[in-house]
Amino acid sequence: MILKKILSVGLLLFFLNGSSLFTQGLIPSYIITKGKLPQLAYSSGEDRLGSAKMGYIDTSIVMKVIDTVKNLYKVQLSAMHYAFIEKTYTQPFPDTMLSTALCESWHVKGGSEPGSNLVDSVSFSLSGRVPYKSWMEIDPSRIKIELYNVQSNINWITQLSSAKAVKNVWYEQTESDVLQITIELMKQQHYGYSIGYNGNTLQLKIRRLPAGIQKMTIAIDAGHGGTNLGASGVSSGILEKNYTLLFAKELQKILKKQKIKVLMVRETDTTIENKDRVLWAKQNNPDIFISFHLNSSGRDSVRGVSTYYKHIGFRSFSQSILKRLLEIKDLKEFGNVGSFNFQPIQPTDYPSCLVEIAFLSNKEDEKMILDPKFRTKVANQVFLGIKDWIRDWK
Numbered sequence: 015m016i017l018k019k020i021l022s023v024g025l026l027l028f029f030l031n032g033s034s035l036f037t038q039g040l041i042p043s044y045i046i047t048k049g050k051l052p053q054l055a056y057s058s059g060e061d062r063l064g065s066a067k068m069g070y071i072d073t074s075i076v077m078k079v080i081d082t083v084k085n086l087y088k089v090q091l092s093a094m095h096y097a098f099i100e101k102t103y104t105q106p107f108p109d110t111m112l113s114t115a116l117c118e119s120w121h122v123k124g125g126s127e128p129g130s131n132l133v134d135s136v137s138f139s140l141s142g143r144v145p146y147k148s149w150m151e152i153d154p155s156r157i158k159i160e161l162y163n164v165q166s167n168i169n170w171i172t173q174l175s176s177a178k179a180v181k182n183v184w185y186e187q188t189e190s191d192v193l194q195i196t197i198e199l200m201k202q203q204h205y206g207y208s209i210g211y212n213g214n215t216l217q218l219k220i221r222r223l224p225a226g227i228q229k230m231t232i233a234i235d236a237g238h239g240g241t242n243l244g245a246s247g248v249s250s251g252i253l254e255k256n257y258t259l260l261f262a263k264e265l266q267k268i269l270k271k272q273k274i275k276v277l278m279v280r281e282t283d284t285t286i287e288n289k290d291r292v293l294w295a296k297q298n299n300p301d302i303f304i305s306f307h308l309n310s311s312g313r314d315s316v317r318g319v320s321t322y323y324k325h326i327g328f329r330s331f332s333q334s335i336l337k338r339l340l341e342i343k344d345l346k347e348f349g350n351v352g353s354f355n356f357q358p359i360q361p362t363d364y365p366s367c368l369v370e371i372a373f374l375s376n377k378e379d380e381k382m383i384l385d386p387k388f389r390t391k392v393a394n395q396v397f398l399g400i401k402d403w404i405r406d407w408k
């Protein structure tokens with residue numbers, strides 16, 4: 015009993031000590047986001063790709079720090095909501111009383127972007143930059159945005175007839191400091207959107223229906239490269255980085271023959287960080303993004319092809335590609351995998367799909383990967399999958 019008491023006093027002291035880190039200035043009370051591609055996460059949990067991502071967030075957003083876990087800050091989004099952010103994407107912000115921002119007028123219009131991609135834009139005027147989260151919904155197709163630490167002062171939503179992708183916009187103040195925005199889309203298919211601040215105005219740019227495959231720009235990402243070797247073949251010892259490039263080049267050849275514009279993340283054996291692949295893609299603004307990888311498992315009997323997506327709005331794209339790949343003789347199904355946190359397919363800006371063609375850790379799969387005819391076939395089937403997906407657009 016006494017022992018218990020000592021223990022609990024000890025624990026209490028430990029916690030008091032912990033909280034004094036704030037007063038000692040070791041943990042800032044407030045942070046401001048900075049750097050390239052700061053990202054919010056739902057938890058501090060980890061799998062090999064890190065914790066489940068809430069999405070990218072812009073820079074210069076101030077949030078209150080409520081805790082620190084490993085390399086993360088737990089930050090307050092609103093009275094009831096919090097998130098985690100890597101410390102490297104923050105810097106301390108002078109102590110301040112964060113006041114609740116007001117959301118004012120909205121503006122919906124059509125327009126054209128440099129690079130000839132037609133977009134609709136929706137802008138939300140705010141009295142200050144606040145944290146946000148966005149996501150896609152399907153059937154009906156919608157983009158949802160949640161703004162935190164904000165109250166509605168909205169009495170003016172202008173919608174111009176030049177808008178072609180947006181059908182309706184509305185909002186609900188779901189909590190006293192949370193505003194939920196709904197953007198209903200004309201088309202069933204999601205083609206991607208970007209979101210970020212311009213001053214204190216939050217801007218959403220929604221990609222419209224591309225005018226057929228001939229007008230599209232397709233980005234191909236050969237996984238790994240340079241010092242990042244990836245997996246290796248169980249019998250042959252071949253490296254994933256070299257073979258993803260061979261598959262990528264096969265698809266490049268097919269698309270070029272069709273006079274379709276192709277962008278290659280890499281064409282040589284170079285090291286490119288996954289984050290730089292995202293920055294590169296966001297800069298080059300492709301209509302679709304395909305990433306090739308070769309799988310590996312601790313169990314050598316595991317084999318087959320799989321496709322991966324992060325956002326539900328892009329699932330149909332990865333399904334179309336998988337369906338065609340499954341037509342290849344002897345290629346088994348490993349499955350279609352969602353909510354995948356692999357960085358190159360995180361952006362909402364364009365539909366993306368990661369293809370794990372087959373397992374290098376399985377002898378039968380490895381034999382196929384080594385066969386040039388199989389590589390041509392895979393590229394062909396991916397091309398057919400893209401075409402099917404476009405044909406099925408509604």
Ligand SMILES: [Zn+2]
Nearest residue numbers: 237244307308
């Ligand atoms: Zn890989």
